[in-house]
Amino acid sequence: MNPSELSLLVVEPSDLQRKIIIQGLKDQGITQVAEARNIVEAYASAKMHPRDLITSAMYFDDGDAIELLNKIRNTPTIADTPFMLVSSEHRRENLEELKQSGVIALLPKPFTKDHLTTAINTTIDLLSTDELELEYFDVHQVRVLLVDDSRLARNHIKRVLNNLGLLKITEAVDGSEAIALLEDNMFDLVVTDYNMPEVNGKALTRYIRNKSKQSHIPILMVTSESNDTHLANILTEGVTAMCDKPFEPEHVKKILYKILED
Numbered sequence: 001m002n003p004s005e006l007s008l009l010v011v012e013p014s015d016l017q018r019k020i021i022i023q024g025l026k027d028q029g030i031t032q033v034a035e036a037r038n039i040v041e042a043y044a045s046a047k048m049h050p051r052d053l054i055t056s057a058m059y060f061d062d063g064d065a066i067e068l069l070n071k072i073r074n075t076p077t078i079a080d081t082p083f084m085l086v087s088s089e090h091r092r093e094n095l096e097e098l099k100q101s102g103v104i105a106l107l108p109k110p111f112t113k114d115h116l117t118t119a120i121n122t123t124i125d126l127l128s129t130d131e132l133e134l135e136y137f138d139v140h141q142v143r144v145l146l147v148d149d150s151r152l153a154r155n156h157i158k159r160v161l162n163n164l165g166l167l168k169i170t171e172a173v174d175g176s177e178a179i180a181l182l183e184d185n186m187f188d189l190v191v192t193d194y195n196m197p198e199v200n201g202k203a204l205t206r207y208i209r210n211k212s213k214q215s216h217i218p219i220l221m222v223t224s225e226s227n228d229t230h231l232a233n234i235l236t237e238g239v240t241a242m243c244d245k246p247f248e249p250e251h252v253k254k255i256l257y258k259i260l261e262d
Contacts, residue, residue: 013038013059056069084103100153100224105246128163132256135261144166144187147193192220195223
């Protein structure tokens with residue numbers, strides 16, 4: 001798929017900002033672009049004409065991007081539409097829910113050409129099937145335990161993993177459910193969120209390494225944490241690899257190839 005084949009919906013209340021975003025998309029070769037100024041217009045447009053990507057501002061006169069994303073994700077015909085935020089918002093607490101909901105990219109205002117190129121490439125990766133080619137595993141037989149308390153995040157990560165050929169995925173809503181599943185099932189890979197209630201990703205990793213019968217299983221930690229000290233502490237628990245939210249397919253592919261082949 002080429003960028004010129006993509007169909008986008010740009011949701012932005014500012015006429016000037018919409019023009020800037022649309023011009024940036026044109027510079028990427030994308031001309032199939034619809035526009036909306038608020039949540040009502042965006043939702044109606046997305047339902048009538050499903051798009052390959054929705055790019056949204058954070059705040060509108062009738063709500064915010066989280067409300068729009070939830071409406072999209074709860075409408076079956078458009079629930080899987082990739083969603084990207086373009087915003088000057090930088091407060092962690094205001095972005096955390098979007099990160100946990102499976103957005104493909106968080107672009108700053110103003111964004112650079114490289115920012116936009118990365119986001120467009122991520123969209124194409126998400127819409128395409130590009131299976132891992134492994135020497136020691138049949139990728140279709142790799143048994144994955146996916147652990148995340150956010151249904152939206154699980155759906156997004158599962159979609160990325162499926163596109164890479166990882167089809168045998170068992171889901172757990174938190175670390176305690178994951179521990180129960182590990183007691184009765186064998187897995188080849190654990191993909192877990194860090195921030196979860198009760199038993200978080202760090203505690204789950206500690207259990208796997210010290211108490212489970214599968215102590216050597218590779219663990220990929222997915223986190224929106226940005227504190228370097230905190231991340232270093234997570235790594236000391238025995239995590240095999242870490243990646244950020246948003247969960248970028250090409251980056252994840254490289255990580256999985258390394259940890260499964262090693």
